[in-house]
Amino acid sequence: MADIKIFNQDNWEKEVMQSDLPVLVDFWAPWCGPCKMVGPVVESLAAENAGKINIGKVNVDENQDLAARFGIRGIPTLAFFQGGSEVKRIVGAQNKAQLQKAIDEVSGS
Template identity: 45%
Template structure:
């Protein structure tokens, strides 16, 4: 994982995502998932571009099952966007960089 892509876990979920002062993008993935690996470069690019404005990280669904289960993550990759501790957008599958940027623009992030 790139240095500016955070590692979200069941243990740090509340403090790092729900209690975050800035928007958070969470990529739910697993190492065996081909589409997840295809999406990784886009997530890393966004993490670099929006560093300091948006927290961007990944949660391994094999290692952390409590949080994805509670959020009804039924397919991976699924990317959730949070603001103020609430889910504000959900993108399932491999999406383009422009789709993520459009979602962030709705939150006033550019």
């Protein structure tokens, strides 16, 4: 999981809002079945897209303020940020090809 960052209230501004690269944030929880299916896919994409997009996770149970701030109603929610703004959101489990397509769209590849 070396390429996956853990985002929280303490590092959110620096790691997500001020990032030079686009950022994919996986809002998840340990008890969420679909989140457990998406997790390994997100980790794989982080390794394959290193240098193109930063990818990290937010545990919504531990970071309820962030989940509320971005209106996270269902998980997994995969939110893409660029230049400090959310530019795309995907709710629910997605396959690797769908997520790679979204990464390519956001990163301009």
